[in-house]
Amino acid sequence: MTRRVSFERAFKVVAGKRRLAPSALRRFFRVGYETLIYYHSLRLLARREGFNQTPFGIASYLASRKFDFDAVRREIESYADRLGGLEGLAVKYGYTPFIVHRLSEFMDEGELEEVLGSLNTRKRWLRVNTLAATVKEAVDCLVKHGLRFEASKYTDLSYKILGDVYSPVSSIECVEKGILVPQDVSSVLSVLAGRPYERSVLDACSAPGVKLQLVLSLYRDSTAVAVDYSPKRVKYVYRVLSKYGGLDRAVIINGDSTIVDYYRVFEKAIVDAPCTGSGAVYSDPTVKVRFSPAKLKSLTKIQTRLLRRALANSRSVLYITCSVLPEEGEAVVDEVLREGLAEPVRISEKFLSKAYKGFKSSDYTYRIMPNVVDGQGMYLALLDSRVFSG
DSSP: OOOOOOHHHHHHHHHTTSOOOHHHHHHHHHHHHHHHHTHHHHHHHHHHTTOOSSHHHHHHHHHHTTTOHHHHHHHHHHHHHHHOHHHHHHHHHTOOHHHHHHHTTTSOHHHHHHHHHHHHSOOOEEEEOTTTOOHHHHHHHHHHTTOOEEEOSSOTTEEEEOSOTTSOGGGSHHHHTTSEEEOOHHHHHHHHHTOOOOSEEEETTOTTOHHHHHHHHHOTTOEEEEEESOHHHHHHHHHHHHHHSOGGGEEEEEOOTTTOOOSSOBSEEEEEOOOOOTTOTTTOTHHHHHOOHHHHHHHHHHHHHHHHHHHHHBSEEEEEESOOOGGGTHHHHHHHHHTTOEEEEOOOOTTOEEOOSSSTTTTTOEEEOHHHHTSOOEEEEEEEESOOOO
């Protein structure tokens, strides 16, 4: 259940060891980002041009194009057009054929291309921290500092920062002050879909803690237990709640939520399960390089175990994955429904799309589609437990 190191975090570590101008940092960030976005396509082009398919071969190919990604993208699109069909889509957007073929089972080619394109498109979303400011005060802060932005169509808590998408949002003064929190809009909407969060909340896979911080900012009389498997990532939860608020109402634990038991029953649990991250490509393009069918199979077993344990400890569970693959969504929930552990609860929100067809849970669980909300792709299910003890 180890969590990956994101591209942005790795870049910060490397960049911190170099003294580079901000413009140079942004250029290097973009080169790294787009290399990962188109990694699978670049391997094909590198081989076609006589280079090997290793990272060194890809770098050599890019160097031969002077790292001009606009020109490289044109080559990718030209190659994709010659291939056509699903293979062409996989090349055009830099995905493995496995993912593209799997998604094609649940949507037509037009929607599939919209989804893949949206997942690739980098965005910078901020969420209002209502423990520190009103929505108006947060918006005024953005205006005061000359930032261009647009509001989400689905919540007045989320704002997309326009302009240079490769500039870090952490340096924005409104974020430094704790008025706004870097959080993808789909992440925010997934929490809103699971309301209410009254009295006691279990956040079973809590790191980095932004979802829990939102819960605690919306429900100021509620308390929470935050658990994460990684000792290092537990520190992230502490930092987020310390900076943005909510730490005084949370107990943070380093533990394994597939086995941990409690002396109490929680009113609601959030299981934001570790997953392939196939719906969070723009946030961390390393997911494209890390993906494999074997890893997917391993993660689905962990996800099912996490959900079973949460249902035993809570009256209600919000199950979330930032994945566009049914193996990590509909199939996991189908398993606990077959076992008689839960009853799905219908949710009525404009931003929710129906789950993929062909599953027992299809009519009662949901997806947040990236091309609809302009954020990550997510699956979510609200489940009433039939097996909690207490």
